Amino acid sequence: xTDMSVNLAGVRLKNPVMTASGTFGSGMEYGEFVDxxxxxxxxxxxxxxxxxxxxxxxxxxxxxxxxxNAIGLQNPGxxxxxxxxxxxxxxxxxxxxxxxxGKTEEExxxxxxxxxxxxxxxxxxxxxxxxxxxxxxAFGQNPEALSHxxxxxxKKAKQPVIMKLSPNVTNIALMAKVCEEAGADAVSxxxxxxxxxxxxxxxxxxxxxxxxxxxxxxxxxxxxxxxYQAASAVSIPVIGMGGIRTAEDAxxxxxxxxxxxxxxxxxxTDPYTTVKVIEGIEEYMRKESVSDIKELIGCVx
Numbered sequence: 001x002t003d004m005s006v007n008l009a010g011v012r013l014k015n016p017v018m019t020a021s022g023t024f025g026s027g028m029e030y031g032e033f034v035d036x037x038x039x040x041x042x043x044x045x046x047x048x049x050x051x052x053x054x055x056x057x058x059x060x061x062x063x064x065x066x067x068x069n070a071i072g073l074q075n076p077g078x079x080x081x082x083x084x085x086x087x088x089x090x091x092x093x094x095x096x097x098x099x100x101x102g103k104t105e106e107e108x109x110x111x112x113x114x115x116x117x118x119x120x121x122x123x124x125x126x127x128x129x130x131x132x133x134x135x136x137x138a139f140g141q142n143p144e145a146l147s148h149x150x151x152x153x154x155k156k157a158k159q160p161v162i163m164k165l166s167p168n169v170t171n172i173a174l175m176a177k178v179c180e181e182a183g184a185d186a187v188s189x190x191x192x193x194x195x196x197x198x199x200x201x202x203x204x205x206x207x208x209x210x211x212x213x214x215x216x217x218x219x220x221x222x223x224x225x226x227x228y229q230a231a232s233a234v235s236i237p238v239i240g241m242g243g244i245r246t247a248e249d250a251x252x253x254x255x256x257x258x259x260x261x262x263x264x265x266x267x268x269t270d271p272y273t274t275v276k277v278i279e280g281i282e283e284y285m286r287k288e289s290v291s292d293i294k295e296l297i298g299c300v301x
Contacts, residue, residue, distance in 0.1 A: 002285040003292045004278075006040070006259050008237045009160035009185035011121050013040035013095055013260060016293060017250065017278045020241045020264030021046055021099035021124060021164070022071065026085035027092070033271035038278060041095035043262060044085060046126050048101050049110040051077035056208040061197050066216025066243070067265055068195050070209035073101050073126070078114045086118050095121040097162065105149055109156050116158040124162040125153060128191045140166035140191075143178045150182035160185035162239065165230070167193050167219075172226045173233035180234040188239035188262065189230055190223045216265040217243040224252050231257025231298055245273060247280020257298040 004015035018041035019027075026044045027036045036042055054074025061068045075081065081098075089096050098120045102108035112123060127140030127149060139145045140163075150163055163179040165172065167190035176187050192213025197206040223242025231238045240258030244250050245266040253261045266273040281293070290296060 002282055002290065003294075004282065004285075006237075006293060006297075008122065008162075008239070008260060011095060011160060015040040015278050015281070016254065016258075016260040017274055017281070018095075018097065018239070018260060018262045019043050019267065019274060020262035021126070022069075022073075023264040023267045026081075026089060028085075028088055030267070030271050034275055036089070037093040038275055039094045040260060040278075041097050041121070042089060042092075043097040043124060044081075044089075044099055045075060046073045046099040046101040047075050047078055047081045047085075047111060048073065048103075049078055049107045049114075051075065051080075058206065058208055059212070061206045061212065063195070063197060063214065063216075063218070065218035066214055067268070068197055068207060068212035068214055069192070070207045070212035072209070075101075078111050082114065082118060086120065090119055097122045097124050099124045099126055099164070101126040105152055108149060108153060112153055112156050116156075120159055122160045122162055122185075123153075123157055124164050124188060125149070126164050126191070128164070128166045128168075138166055138168075140164075140175065141169055143174060146175060147178045147182045150179050150184050154183040162186040162188050164191055165189040166191050167222065167226055167242075173229045176230035176234045176238070180236050184236060186237040186239060186259075187230060187234065188241065190219070190226050190242045193219055193222065215242070217245060219243050220249060220252075224256050227253055227258050228256040228300075232301075244277065245270075247277050247284055250277050250281060251284060251296065254293070254296050255298070255300040259297055 055072030220243030240253030
């Protein structure tokens with residue numbers, strides 16, 4: 001008998017596998033492929049205080065070993081999200097983690113307050129959003145801004161707060177430590193790495209936005225390294241993501257110190273990936289006589 005359960009800031013997940021925000025909607029699109037009740041958690045697409053249209057098209061492009069996206073966090077806004085997405089997820093035996101985005105501190109706080117009395121189990125704060133008041137520099141790229149937004153959100157949040165860290169920084173361990181000191185209950189990483197693709201025949205950018213977020217297998221070694229550094233720097237739970245396609249990929253993150261993992265871009269090529277990863281981890285544990293997944297968390301030092 002294997003125990004796959006993990007504890008994230010007082011929230012018990014039946015297993016450590018969840019979806020990465022922006023790659024799974026709120027589960028409605030994947031319902032015919034995946035029994036959402038088998039997942040440790042569903043992490044929703046980012047939601048803002050008001051509807052966002054997102055960026056101009058084209059905004060998705062394939063690359064070697066991954067994909068670029070510049071969706072621009074398109075979403076219907078918090079009102080529709082609560083009435084439609086959260087209501088849909090009530091029917092499943094899984095934890096619900098809502099990804100929150102905003103362009104100002106006030107927008108973040110507004111969404112957090114609206115979610116206070118909902119069935120959301122945890123909040124994941126996307127600090128890669130541009131801080132309009134600070135010249136559009138992402139909250140997550142400035143330690144002072146990151147500390148401030150974390151403290152302010154914690155003052156208002158009724159659910160545990162996960163800060164989703166940007167990899168586009170010099171010192172990821174420092175950013176994780178800043179979040180912990182500001183009161184965050186957990187951190188998740190990595191978000192996408194900024195990339196670019198050029199169409200040499202048309203002599204122009206492939207994406208209308210010029211740059212986009214790189215995700216997929218190409219970023220996994222960077223993600224594992226950053227998760228290891230973050231987990232070594234903080235005592236709060238770390239959620240790892242970035243290029244996970246198989247149970248072996250997921251186990252790398254877990255052994256590097258992640259208490260849970262999120263599957264992202266792989267959902268687009270194989271909608272069954274999350275379940276395959278769960279089953280693969282269970283098989284590994286049986287073969288290796290590991291009775292409790294917690295024996296593997298951070299076992300590589």
